[in-house]
Amino acid sequence: MSVKSHTNWTAEPSKLLRVGKGFTLADVDPDTKPGYDAGKQHGAVDLTEGALSLDDLQERLYAESRADATNAAVLLVLQAMDSAGKGGIIRHVVGSVDPQGVALTAFKKPTDEERAHDFLWRVEQRVPAPGFIGVFDRSHYEDVLIGKVRSLAPEDEIERRYGAIVDFEKRLTDGGTRVVKVMLHISRDEQRARLAERLDRADKHWKYNPGDVDERELWPAYMDAYQTVFDRTSTANAPWHVVPANSKWYARLAVQALLLHALEDIDPQWPAATFDVKAEKKRLAAS
Amino acid sequence: MSVKSHTNWTAEPSKLLRVGKGFTLADVDPDTKPGYDAGKQHGAVDLTEGALSLDDLQERLYAESRADATNAAVLLVLQAMDSAGKGGIIRHVVGSVDPQGVALTAFKKPTDEERAHDFLWRVEQRVPAPGFIGVFDRSHYEDVLIGKVRSLAPEDEIERRYGAIVDFEKRLTDGGTRVVKVMLHISRDEQRARLAERLDRADKHWKYNPGDVDERELWPAYMDAYQTVFDRTSTANAPWHVVPANSKWYARLAVQALLLHALEDIDPQWPAATFDVKAEKKRLAAS
Numbered sequence: 001m002s003v004k005s006h007t008n009w010t011a012e013p014s015k016l017l018r019v020g021k022g023f024t025l026a027d028v029d030p031d032t033k034p035g036y037d038a039g040k041q042h043g044a045v046d047l048t049e050g051a052l053s054l055d056d057l058q059e060r061l062y063a064e065s066r067a068d069a070t071n072a073a074v075l076l077v078l079q080a081m082d083s084a085g086k087g088g089i090i091r092h093v094v095g096s097v098d099p100q101g102v103a104l105t106a107f108k109k110p111t112d113e114e115r116a117h118d119f120l121w122r123v124e125q126r127v128p129a130p131g132f133i134g135v136f137d138r139s140h141y142e143d144v145l146i147g148k149v150r151s152l153a154p155e156d157e158i159e160r161r162y163g164a165i166v167d168f169e170k171r172l173t174d175g176g177t178r179v180v181k182v183m184l185h186i187s188r189d190e191q192r193a194r195l196a197e198r199l200d201r202a203d204k205h206w207k208y209n210p211g212d213v214d215e216r217e218l219w220p221a222y223m224d225a226y227q228t229v230f231d232r233t234s235t236a237n238a239p240w241h242v243v244p245a246n247s248k249w250y251a252r253l254a255v256q257a258l259l260l261h262a263l264e265d266i267d268p269q270w271p272a273a274t275f276d277v278k279a280e281k282k283r284l285a286a287s
Numbered sequence: 288m289s290v291k292s293h294t295n296w297t298a299e300p301s302k303l304l305r306v307g308k309g310f311t312l313a314d315v316d317p318d319t320k321p322g323y324d325a326g327k328q329h330g331a332v333d334l335t336e337g338a339l340s341l342d343d344l345q346e347r348l349y350a351e352s353r354a355d356a357t358n359a360a361v362l363l364v365l366q367a368m369d370s371a372g373k374g375g376i377i378r379h380v381v382g383s384v385d386p387q388g389v390a391l392t393a394f395k396k397p398t399d400e401e402r403a404h405d406f407l408w409r410v411e412q413r414v415p416a417p418g419f420i421g422v423f424d425r426s427h428y429e430d431v432l433i434g435k436v437r438s439l440a441p442e443d444e445i446e447r448r449y450g451a452i453v454d455f456e457k458r459l460t461d462g463g464t465r466v467v468k469v470m471l472h473i474s475r476d477e478q479r480a481r482l483a484e485r486l487d488r489a490d491k492h493w494k495y496n497p498g499d500v501d502e503r504e505l506w507p508a509y510m511d512a513y514q515t516v517f518d519r520t521s522t523a524n525a526p527w528h529v530v531p532a533n534s535k536w537y538a539r540l541a542v543q544a545l546l547l548h549a550l551e552d553i554d555p556q557w558p559a560a561t562f563d564v565k566a567e568k569k570r571l572a573a574s
Binding site: 063064066067087090091094095098099100102104106135137192195196199202203205206207208210213216217270271272273275277280281283284285287 | 374490
């Protein structure tokens with residue numbers, strides 16, 4: 001079963017959006033909707049149906065893991081410029097899965113304790129256990145994005161981190177975790193419009209931070225840092241995907257499709273009973 | 288605003304289901320639906336509307352907490368016999384809230400490390416931060432339920448724990464956390480039927496554990512242990528609620544109402560901007 005077979009996708013998003021050899025971020029138009037020709041209304045229907053599949057697949061995966069029948073897990077890594085829609089992905093895509101099967105971590109500015117350790121220390125502690133969909137809202141990639149743009153570490157340390165990340169993710173995928181890395185890609189103009197909306201609405205003020213404009217001024221440097229991330233860390237076992245995200249509904253549908261693809265690839269099955277079903281029925285009836 | 292005012296509730300469930308002085312668990316009929324005269328279809332409508340309110344209130348609470356304008360949080364403690372519906376509450380009630388605002392912990396049999404510490408050690412680490420709805424799927428109460436029934440600790444240690452729990456929860460509520468304690472109450476016959484269903488369906492076998500029947504044989508001892516829990520730990524600041532749960536839809540609606548009540552009591556407000564909105568609009572436009 002592929003995502004394509006039962007939706008309005010005209011091509012498999014996991015292939016279409018994947019960062020392969022020769023990928024150039026500057027060539028991606030954030031306004032496009034690769035692989036999806038249908039409109040927003042069809043998108044809403046596909047998202048609702050996809051939510052049911054995602055929830056079902058995750059429950060199967062969880063069931064398998066409880067029976068010690070699989071080591072598989074999924075880790076969704078979300079990176080983006082401010083206001084690109086990470087929160088909406090978590091609310092509308094991840095939020096459709098039973099919370100008992102989701103392990104969400106929002107990585108903030110590192111604490112003093114975290115800074116005293118290697119940059120992967122806090123990340124290793126939050127990788128999903130078998131059966132779970134782990135979600136990283138920001139991640140170890142911050143350490144080579146803002147870390148690089150703001151020179152928060154010496155150049156050779158930044159350089160070292162790309163390799164450390166590749167090794168870390170290799171260990172994860174070797175252990176059975178599907179690592180789904182997503183950059184939500186909005187345009188600079190779209191960001192201005194979204195930040196402006198936060199300033200216009202009193203119930204959105206709390207989401208606005210004057211520092212957002214400071215980061216925004218560094219847009220080209222961030223895009224360069226993302227390009228380097230893609231060049232150095234989009235591996236066969238843990239590739240990056242760049243999702244055009246000016247259209248929120250497309251971005252949500254695309255990330256859902258990437259998660260569905262990962263789970264369909266695992267193809268989790270209800271585990272067989274580890275006890276004598278007939279005997280247990282008798283015991284239960286007598287109790 | 289009370290839950291009662293905008294739904295089919297005929298009385299406030301937070302009062303009706305509360306464990307007060309002289310409460311006797313044996314007097315609660317798990318088949319009843321206190322305070323709710325309308326049927327299942329109305330219940331579904333109320334649950335959907337309640338979900339929107341719950342999500343909205345939690346987002347406001349989160350916003351307030353980000354602005355350092357509140358210490359408030361909510362902690363839902365779920366206890367029940369096997370198959371009473373904790374999972375369904377988490378999926379259908381908690382699952383309607385943005386996952387970014389929920390901190391869920393499923394407490395399992397303690398590990399060796401956890402056993403080497405005081406029973407509250409692992410619990411203290413999981414209390415919700417301001418702005419969050421924390422959910423304990425099982426909790427410190429296991430240490431005076433299975434702990435007592437199975438004599439997993441000496442009698443005087445069990446005895447000590449009731450006081451320790453009361454002190455712990457007092458600290459929580461003094462710090463601004465609303466502690467909503469819920470026992471989902473099913474009948475012994477209903478449990479047999481639910482476990483039988485797990486045995487009947489291959490896709491439910493993974494949820495069945497032969498040990499469930501062993502615990503079931505100790506039903507009266509568990510009911511006694513719950514009664515003692517209520518007598519000793521249902522305090523004015525952190526009262527227990529016993530929710531009749533033979534009807535799943537009623538139980539979900541009731542727990543949702545208890546959460547809504549806690550959040551309405553906090554009455555979170557969108558925080559005022561901590562920056563000059565006009566100046567920021569200018570800066571943004573120029574960026």
